[in-house]
Amino acid sequence: MNILVTGAKGFIGKNLIAELKNREYNNIFEYSRETDPIKLEEYCKKAKFVFHLAGVNRPKDKSEFMDGNVRFTSTLLETLKKHNNPCPMMISSSIQAELSNPYGMSKKAGENLLFDYSKETGAKVLIYRFPNVFGKWSRPNYNSAVATFCHNVAHGIPITVNDPGVLMTLVYIDDVVEELINALEGKENRSGVFCEVPVIYNITLGEIARLLCTFKKSREELSIPDMSDSFTNKLYSMFLSYLPEDKFSYDLKMNIDNRGSFTEFIKTSDRGQVSVNISKPAITKGNHWHHSKNEKFLVVIGKGVIRFRKYDSDEVLEYFVSGDKMKVVDIPTGYTHNIENLGNTDMVTIMWANEPFNPEKPDTYYLEV
Numbered sequence: 001m002n003i004l005v006t007g008a009k010g011f012i013g014k015n016l017i018a019e020l021k022n023r024e025y026n027n028i029f030e031y032s033r034e035t036d037p038i039k040l041e042e043y044c045k046k047a048k049f050v051f052h053l054a055g056v057n058r059p060k061d062k063s064e065f066m067d068g069n070v071r072f073t074s075t076l077l078e079t080l081k082k083h084n085n086p087c088p089m090m091i092s093s094s095i096q097a098e099l100s101n102p103y104g105m106s107k108k109a110g111e112n113l114l115f116d117y118s119k120e121t122g123a124k125v126l127i128y129r130f131p132n133v134f135g136k137w138s139r140p141n142y143n144s145a146v147a148t149f150c151h152n153v154a155h156g157i158p159i160t161v162n163d164p165g166v167l168m169t170l171v172y173i174d175d176v177v178e179e180l181i182n183a184l185e186g187k188e189n190r191s192g193v194f195c196e197v198p199v200i201y202n203i204t205l206g207e208i209a210r211l212l213c214t215f216k217k218s219r220e221e222l223s224i225p226d227m228s229d230s231f232t233n234k235l236y237s238m239f240l241s242y243l244p245e246d247k248f249s250y251d252l253k254m255n256i257d258n259r260g261s262f263t264e265f266i267k268t269s270d271r272g273q274v275s276v277n278i279s280k281p282a283i284t285k286g287n288h289w290h291h292s293k294n295e296k297f298l299v300v301i302g303k304g305v306i307r308f309r310k311y312d313s314d315e316v317l318e319y320f321v322s323g324d325k326m327k328v329v330d331i332p333t334g335y336t337h338n339i340e341n342l343g344n345t346d347m348v349t350i351m352w353a354n355e356p357f358n359p360e361k362p363d364t365y366y367l368e369v
Helices: 011-022 039-046 063-082 102-121 145-154 173-184 205-221 230-240
Strands: 003-006 028-031 049-052 089-094 125-130 132-134 167-172 201-204 254-257 260-267 273-279 284-289 295-301 303-310 316-322 328-331 335-341 347-353
Touching: 003 011, 011 028, 011 173, 028 039, 039 063, 049 063, 049 173, 063 102, 089 102, 089 173, 102 125, 125 173, 132 145, 132 173, 132 230, 145 167, 145 205, 145 230, 167 173, 167 205, 201 205, 201 230, 205 230, 273 284, 273 335, 295 303, 295 316, 303 328, 303 347
Parallel strands: 003 028, 003 049, 049 089, 089 125, 132 167
Antiparallel strands: 167 201, 254 260, 260 273, 273 347, 284 335, 295 328, 295 347, 303 316, 303 335
């Protein structure tokens, strides 16, 4: 299918084209400001669907709103009519089309052009009044306050929130792209004469700023945001895309001694803690038990044995483990346990505990297996 995408290098266009290619829609006509205008003739003649995403958000002069959001739309429609091509067409409008500011009025005028075009030609038109769109590849200081905040927090630049109570209406770029591809396939989500993205978030500017600051601190605290919250999950994905390219990695504190090392990796308030344990050859670690704390051990490199003895028993249980055949070993409460490296190289074990380590209440009691 030949698909024309205007605004191909913009925030939504770039994300849409990437996913269209992922889904093997390969006949994509990408039209942007850098494209030779003569190409529009060919594209409008051959297109079977048009995503009209081109537009002006932050012009130097307000008069550019009408030129970028109305005149080009008119040119696009006239070119389609010239080639007798009434293919379906989607246009990105804005919730500001209901307002009387220059941007909103230009978007409203673009909508009216499409409604008139549909009446005249019978072409199917899909008009999306997008709220604020957030996600990767959104330009800071241009597309949205969320992009600016992500960029600034990730780069250590102070952010200013004049009114933290301002309520933002947001849609996530992946949800936008999913809906646009649904529209391409004739499964658009309609609401009256308009179409809309079904997943919408309403959240204050102050809460967005607070979340972003916790994301910044999470590296120091080894924490992970609450991924069960859909908005937090998506905002965190966006935030990571704004990290400086020389700051993708961060150091962990390795607790090293002659036995090897123990390094905390991830801590969560509700999903426990993940750590990495390295044991030198012939070294045994552990020999303790827990009342309520429970763990899972996974040896990923080397070979060893995990031994258990119930608190009030003399019977010792052995589980042999190896990175060559990975298996998880649960560490039940009430059993003293240890792990010994039986190999000639370092043994690496991923350890999960059901709660982050609390030095004031470690729930760890020495007892030889």
